[in-house]
Amino acid sequence: MKIGRNDPCPCGSSKKYKKCCLGKDAAPSQAFYYQRLSEAHDRLVDRLLPYAERTFGEDAVDVAMNEFLLWPESEDEIDEDLFDRAKPIFWPWYIFNWEYDAVDAEVPLPGPEDRTVAELYAEAHAGELDPLEKRLIESINRKPYSFWEVLSVDKGEGMSLRDIFQGIRIDVQERTGSQFVQTNDVLFGRAVSVDGVGMLIGLAPTIIPPGRKPEIIQLRKHLQRDGNIVTDDTLYDWDTEIRELYFNIDCYLHAQPKLHNTDDEPMEFHRLIYEISSADEAFKKLCDLCVTMTSEKVIEGAERDDAGRIISIEFPWDRHGYKGNTVLSNTVLGHIEINGQRLTARANSAERASKLRRKIDTRLKGVGRFRVDEIQDMGAVMNNKGADDTPRKNNEEQDELMQHPEVREYLMEMIGKHWESWVDQKIPALGGKTPRKAVKTVDGREAVEALLQDPVRNQGQDPVMTEANRKGTQRVRELLGLV
Numbered sequence: 001m002k003i004g005r006n007d008p009c010p011c012g013s014s015k016k017y018k019k020c021c022l023g024k025d026a027a028p029s030q031a032f033y034y035q036r037l038s039e040a041h042d043r044l045v046d047r048l049l050p051y052a053e054r055t056f057g058e059d060a061v062d063v064a065m066n067e068f069l070l071w072p073e074s075e076d077e078i079d080e081d082l083f084d085r086a087k088p089i090f091w092p093w094y095i096f097n098w099e100y101d102a103v104d105a106e107v108p109l110p111g112p113e114d115r116t117v118a119e120l121y122a123e124a125h126a127g128e129l130d131p132l133e134k135r136l137i138e139s140i141n142r143k144p145y146s147f148w149e150v151l152s153v154d155k156g157e158g159m160s161l162r163d164i165f166q167g168i169r170i171d172v173q174e175r176t177g178s179q180f181v182q183t184n185d186v187l188f189g190r191a192v193s194v195d196g197v198g199m200l201i202g203l204a205p206t207i208i209p210p211g212r213k214p215e216i217i218q219l220r221k222h223l224q225r226d227g228n229i230v231t232d233d234t235l236y237d238w239d240t241e242i243r244e245l246y247f248n249i250d251c252y253l254h255a256q257p258k259l260h261n262t263d264d265e266p267m268e269f270h271r272l273i274y275e276i277s278s279a280d281e282a283f284k285k286l287c288d289l290c291v292t293m294t295s296e297k298v299i300e301g302a303e304r305d306d307a308g309r310i311i312s313i314e315f316p317w318d319r320h321g322y323k324g325n326t327v328l329s330n331t332v333l334g335h336i337e338i339n340g341q342r343l344t345a346r347a348n349s350a351e352r353a354s355k356l357r358r359k360i361d362t363r364l365k366g367v368g369r370f371r372v373d374e375i376q377d378m379g380a381v382m383n384n385k386g387a388d389d390t391p392r393k394n395n396e397e398q399d400e401l402m403q404h405p406e407v408r409e410y411l412m413e414m415i416g417k418h419w420e421s422w423v424d425q426k427i428p429a430l431g432g433k434t435p436r437k438a439v440k441t442v443d444g445r446e447a448v449e450a451l452l453q454d455p456v457r458n459q460g461q462d463p464v465m466t467e468a469n470r471k472g473t474q475r476v477r478e479l480l481g482l483v
Contacts, residue, residue: 007195008131008132008134008135009131030173030196030197031173033195033197034173034197034199036132037132037135037136037194037197037199038199040130040132040133040136041136041199041201043133044118044133044136044137045091045095047121047125048095048117048118048121049091049095051117051120051121051124052094052095052117055110055111055117055120056100056109056110056111056117057109057110057111059107059109060100060109060111061094062107063100063105063106063107063109064090064093064094064098065090065094066106067098067101067104067105068086068090068093068094068098068243069086069247070240070243070244070247071104081254082247082250082251082254085204085205085206085250085254088202088203088204088205089145089188089189089202089203089204091202092140092190092201092202093145093202094117095116095117095118096116096117096118096137096140096141096142096143096201097116097142097143097144097145097236097239098116098117099113099114099115099116100112100113100114100115101113101114116141116142118137118140118141119137119141121137122134122137122141135194135195136194139192139193139194140190140192140201142232142236143190143192143201143232144190144232144235144236144239144242145188145189145190145202145235145239145242145243145246146163146164146165146166146188146189146190146191146235146242147163147164147165147186147187147188147208147216147242147246148161148162148163148164148186148187148188148189148191149161149162149164149184149185149186149210149213150181150182150183150184150185150186150187151169151183152183153178153181153182153183154178155178155179156175156178156179157173157174157175157178158171158172158173158174158175158178158198159171159172159174159177159178159181160172161187161191161198163191164186164213164216164217164220165216165219165220165223165230165234165235165242166230166231166232166235170191170193170198171198172191172198172199172200173197173198173199174199174200174203177200177203180207181207182457184210184450184453184457185207185208185209185210186207186208186209186210186212186213186216187203187204187207187208188203188204188206188208188246189201189202189203189204190202190203204246204250206249206250206253206254208249208253209253209453209454209457210450210451210453210454211429211450211451211453211454212249212252212253213446213447213450214429214430214447214450214451215245215248215249215429216245217443217446217447217450218431219241219242219245220443221443223235223238261348261349261352262322262323262331263323263349263351263352265349265350265351265352266349266350267348267349268348268349268350268375268376269346269347269348269375269376270346270347270348270349270350270352270353270373270374270375271344271345271346271373271374272344272345272346272347272353272356272357272360272370272372272373273342273343273344273370273371273372273373273374274342274343274344274345274360274364274368274369274370274371275341275342275343275368275369275371276338276341276342276343276364276367276368276369277341277367277368278309278367279309279310279311279312279313279338279339279340279341279343280309280310280311281367282338282343282364282367282368283299283302283310283313283338285363285364285367286336286360286363286364287299287315289315289317289318289336289356289359290315290316290317290318291318291319291320291330292316292318292320292329292330293315298313298315299313301313301314301315310338311339311340312338312339312340313337313338314335314336314337314338315335315336316332316333316334316335316336317332317333317334317335317336317345317347317356317359318330318331318332318333319331319333333347333352333356334346334347334348334352334353334356343360343364343368345357345360350375353373353375357370357373408464411464411465411468412464412467412468412471415465415468415469415472416468416471416472416475418472419469419472419473419475419476420472420475420476420479422435422476423435423436423476423479423480424436427451429447429451430444430447430448430451435448435451435476435480436479436480439480439481439482445482448480448482449482452473452476452477452482455469455472455473456469456470456473
C-alpha cells in the first residue's frame with residue numbers, strides 16, 4: 001500500500017509522512033515498521049482488556065468465551081487442551097470481533113450491544129491514541145478469521161498466504177509461526193495489512209494438513225451459492241460456521257487415534273490359549289484356516305521330532321480379498337502358533353477373536369481344551385515392555401523385510417497399483433465422487449490436489465513408502481491431467 005503524503009509516518013514519529021521520512025533517501029523498512037506496529041498492538045491490548053471489563057463487567061470474558069466456543073452445553077464438552085489451544089485466537093477475537101448480544105448471553109451485561117470493544121475504546125479515547133494505534137484498530141476491527149493456505153515460507157521471517165475463501169493473497173511477517181509450517185499447510189486466523197505490512201493478529205496453534213482442505217472448499221462452495229462473491233462481510237456474517245469447521249478439524253487432529261482393522265472393528269488384541277494333546281494332530285485339524293497357502297506349503301516351516309511328527313509350527317488365519325483395496329489379494333485375520341502341548345491363537349479385535357475361537361473349538365474337539373482369552377487394548381499393548389511385545393517385534397520384522405530389494409520392489413508395485421485405481425474410487429472427502437469426476441470442476445481439482453499433498457509429506461514415513469507415494473501421486477496427476 002502506498003503511503004500518502006498526509007498519512008502518519010511509518011517510523012512512528014507521530015508526524016505526517018511528508019514532514020518526516022518522505023524526503024529521506026528511503027522509507028523505513030517493513031521489518032522496522034512491523035516492529036513498531038507490534039509494539040503499538042501490545043500497548044493497545046494492555047489497555048483494551050481492562051477497558052472491556054470496565055465496560056461490560058467481569059462476566060464479559062465468560063460470556064464471550066461461551067460464544068466463541070459455540071455455546072457448549074456443559075463444561076465437559078470442552079477439555080483443557082482445547083481451551084488452551086483456543087486462547088491465542090480468542091483474545092484478539094474478544095477485543096476486535098465480539099459484539100455483546102443480550103439474546104445469546106446467559107448473563108446480562110451492562111455494556112452496549114452490537115459494538116466491539118475496540119470500537120468503543122477508539123471513540124472514548126480518541127485523543128489518547130497515537131497514529132499507529134489508530135491504524136491498527138482501523139485495519140483489524142471486525143476483520144474476520146479465515147483459513148489461509150501457505151504458498152511459501154521464509155523460515156524465521158514470514159509467509160505468503162492465500163485466503164481459501166476469498167482467494168486474496170498477503171505476505172505476512174511472522175517470525176515464530178514461520179518456523180513450524182511448510183508449503184501447502186493450512187492456518188486458521190486473521191491476516192491484515194497495515195500500510196502494506198502484513199500481520200497475523202490471532203493465529204491458531206493447530207497446523208492443518210492439506211488433506212483437510214476439501215472440507216474448507218465445501219464450505220466455500222456454500223458461501224458462493226447463487227453466484228455470490230465471498231467478501232470480508234460474508235466471512236464476518238458466517239464466522240460461527242467457519243469457527244465450527246475449525247474446531248471440528250482441530251478436535252479431529254488432536255483426538256486420540258481410534259484404530260480399526262480392515263473390517264472396521266475396534267482394535268484390541270486377543271490371545272486364545274489352548275492345551276492340546278498333539279501338535280501334529282492339531283495342525284491337521286486347523287490347517288484349513290489358512291486359505292492362501294496349501295498345507296504342504298505351510299508345513300515347510302514346521303519343526304518335527306525324530307519320528308517326523310510336527311512339534312512346532314506357525315501359520316496365518318486368512319481369507320481371499322482385501323476390503324477397500326482391490327489391489328491386495330488377501331487379508332490376514334489372525335495368527336496361530338502351535339508349540340508342544342500349547343496352542344496360541346492371536347486376533348486384533350473382539351469380533352475376530354470370537355469367530356476364531358468358534359472355528360478352533362469346533363475343529364479341536366477331543367484334541368484340545370480352551371484355557372483363557374487374554375485381552376489387551378491398544379494402549380496396553382503399546383505400553384507393554386515385556387518379552388512378548390508384539391508391535392515392537394512386528395516393527396523390527398518390517399524393518400528387516402524392507403532391506404530386501406525384492407520386498408521394496410513389490411511394495412513399490414503395490415502402491416503404484418493402488419494410486420492408479422484410486423482415480424476411480426469414490427472418495428468421501430470429495431463428496432463421494434471419484435477423483436476422475438471431481439477434477440472436472442475448479443473446486444474439485446483444488447480438492448484433489450490437496451489430497452495428493454498429504455501422502456508425500458508425512459514425517460517419519462519409511463523412505464521407500466515416501467518414494468512410492470511420490471511416484472504414485474505423480475502418476476495420478478498424469479492420469480487426471482493435473483500436470
